[in-house]
Amino acid sequence: MKKWMKVSMLLLLTAILIVPLAACGKDEMQNVRIAEVTRSIFYAPQYVALEKGFFEEEGLKVELTTTAGGDKTMTALLSDSADVALVGSETSIYVSAQGSNDPVINFAQLTQTDGTFLVSRNKIDNFSWDMLKGKTFLGQRKGGMPQMAGEFVLKKHGIDPHADMDLIQNIDYANIAPAFASGTGEFVQLFEPTASVFEKEGKGYIVASFGTESGHVPYTTFMTKQSYIDENKETVEKFTRAIYKAQQWVETHSAKETAETIQGYFDNTELDIIEMVVDRYKSQGSFATDPILDTEEWENLQNIMDEAGELPKRIEHDTLVNTEIAEGVMK
Structure with missing residues (x-):
């Protein structure tokens, strides 16, 4: 009898240990590290994606870091301190002009006007x-x-x-x-x-x-290295799908609802100010309603850079922009 009880207890303990391990395997989350160029209400859809659980729905665990400046953000990406950068598309052009063997690819646009x-x-x-x-x-x-x-x-x-x-x-x-x-x-x-x-x-x-x-310009875009896309295409697709969900959510909900959702990211800003800012950005079409960075926007960006004397060289849209991922998740 005692021997049978010992065996039963052993089987029970084994089952207790196996079930959590199986669950961990089933619900394993993919880590993605984002480096954002600054903390801004301008990036409201990103915070909505985090707060509404859109990344989690895609099986992604996102770690967000504010890197304060385009140069620091790009350094974080190139040094593998970040997987994805949220920064102006001009930075990918600067990197390309320096002769990078692993180009930085714009794959999901977040904002489409100057802010x-x-x-x-x-x-x-x-x-x-x-x-x-x-x-x-x-x-x-x-x-x-x-x-x-x-x-x-x-x-x-x-x-x-x-x-x-x-x-x-x-x-x-x-x-x-x-x-x-x-x-x-x-x-x-x-x-x-x-x-x-x-x-x-x-x-x-x-x-x-x-x-x-x-006018419309890829002012702030999610980008990553080509090698990361090659090695983690499914992760990038899931990431883009979560952003698209958030873009649609912001588009179809009031400025007040968006402000209440993202308020936790702006502790020192009153709710009425956040709502006012969201409304102003929505009314002038600053938030992209989908993640596609089109050719016209890319050319407008380069025209602005050229006018300012900051364009190192013209680069074709398809060289540094991947629209296939965004187009795929929108279907």
């Missing part, structure tokens, strides 16, 4: 772009998409940013807003939610949108 706004120190009821002539303009870092898109828009309105205004470009991204708040410049190019916060606090007034003026 900055022109903020005036003084309230202007009837703004016109020529009001910037002769004024001090606090711009973005040279060579980055905000600066290039900003200069593209200024030239579109007949303003030479280097001749018709006092252009300041030597202030780090993190210090641009504080510099303006402390009295530097009469106009400044700012991202949200800073632009709306300044307006609410009376520190500045939004007078124009660079996103509306510059």
Whole structure:
């Protein structure tokens, strides 16, 4: 009897151990490390994908890190500290121009316009772009998409940013807003939610949108190395499907619902400001509603870079953009 009980206990313990192991094998998650260039409401669909469990539905466990700057983000990707980078598509062109043997491929677009706004120190009821002539303009870092898109828009309105205004470009991204708040410049190019916060606090007034003026462009895109796609094609497909689900969710839900979903990523920003920013980005079509980066957007990007004198060489759309993955998950 005792021997039978020992055998029964042994079988029971074996079953207890085997079941969790089997479950682990069945529900094993694939880890994906994202390096985002900055933390921004501009990237709302990404945070929706995380909060709504769209990545988990695809069997992905995502680790998100903010790397603060395009150069640092690309370094993280190239050094294998990240699997996927969320950054401006211009960075993939810069890497390609340096002769990389493992090109960085844009596979899922997140935003499709510039995300900055022109903020005036003084309230202007009837703004016109020529009001910037002769004024001090606090711009973005040279060579980055905000600066290039900003200069593209200024030239579109007949303003030479280097001749018709006092252009300041030597202030780090993190210090641009504080510099303006402390009295530097009469106009400044700012991202949200800073632009709306300044307006609410009376520190500045939004007078124009660079996103509306510059047209569709692959401003922020998920990209990875070609070798990663070759070795993890199914993972990249699952990742893209999760992003597409989030893009559709943001498109079909109110700005308030989106703001409430992503609020945890912006602890220092009030909910009404987040909602206002989401609504502003939605109304001007900044959030891409699908992950496809098309040829027209790619050419517009290179035209903007060329106009700013930052395009090392023209690169064909198919060389650095993979639309097959996005097209496949949308079917």
